Amino acid sequence: MKTKSLIITLITLIGLCSCGKSKEEKAQEMAANYLKGVLYHFDSYEPLQTKVDSSFVALSTDKEAIELTLDMLKLFQSANEYVEAIEMAERSMKLWSPNGYSSEYDKGEYRKAKEERDNNQRLLDKTKDRIQNQFSKIKSRQSYLEAEALSKIRDFNGWKVYHKFKSLNGAGTLDLLGEYVFFCDEDFNEGSAYPKEDYDAIVKVITAISSSDDIAEMIEAVQEEIY
Numbered sequence: 001m002k003t004k005s006l007i008i009t010l011i012t013l014i015g016l017c018s019c020g021k022s023k024e025e026k027a028q029e030m031a032a033n034y035l036k037g038v039l040y041h042f043d044s045y046e047p048l049q050t051k052v053d054s055s056f057v058a059l060s061t062d063k064e065a066i067e068l069t070l071d072m073l074k075l076f077q078s079a080n081e082y083v084e085a086i087e088m089a090e091r092s093m094k095l096w097s098p099n100g101y102s103s104e105y106d107k108g109e110y111r112k113a114k115e116e117r118d119n120n121q122r123l124l125d126k127t128k129d130r131i132q133n134q135f136s137k138i139k140s141r142q143s144y145l146e147a148e149a150l151s152k153i154r155d156f157n158g159w160k161v162y163h164k165f166k167s168l169n170g171a172g173t174l175d176l177l178g179e180y181v182f183f184c185d186e187d188f189n190e191g192s193a194y195p196k197e198d199y200d201a202i203v204k205v206i207t208a209i210s211s212s213d214d215i216a217e218m219i220e221a222v223q224e225e226i227y
């Protein structure tokens with residue numbers, strides 16, 4: 001009787017184990033829960049591929065570092081807009097540059113262009129300072145993460161999930177493919193999520209930052225990576 005009871009117990013345990021979800025199934029469920037709040041027509045959502053890899057302590061997997069990098073990229077975009085505005089204002093200044101025949105209108109247009117140039121120059125200078133500050137924060141985060149990884153026997157910190165799917169566009173007229181990268185803990189609780197195209201661009205910038213000592217070197221490294 002004891003042998004029979006033991007066999008029944010083993011069969012029950014095997015049955016329970018076989019009912020457990022695989023890593024991919026857990027990851028797909030996590031991705032679907034996130035996309036419910038993102039997609040226009042979640043009812044048309046169809047998962048196509050889910051891949052689960054171990055995630056380790058690094059700048060490219062760290063939410064804080066990624067968010068800092070995203071903020072820095074926004075600052076770079078603002079800086080480019082200020083540069084373009086300065087160049088446009090300087091062209092206007094050249095056009096309306098006062099001379100012995102200038103009217104009051106011409107002088108007024110010149111003053112407006114100069115004020116525009118000076119204002120955007122001030123904004124550009126402030127943005128450059130903010131970019132430098134952001135760069136320093138990311139480098140500081142890098143040092144912290146490297147020390148944290150060294151202090152651990154293993155620097156495993158969860159899962160990196162690639163998820164590909166299709167769903168209808170906003171108008172509900174066309175199927176579109178989507179790709180996301182998720183970072184989650186060991187129990188597949190979502191920590192952060194990024195469209196794959198955005199994440200790939202972030203990684204290029206983070207890689208350039210991690211190998212650079214200053215902004216100029218980082219920009220050069222990014223240009224080499226892209227071109």
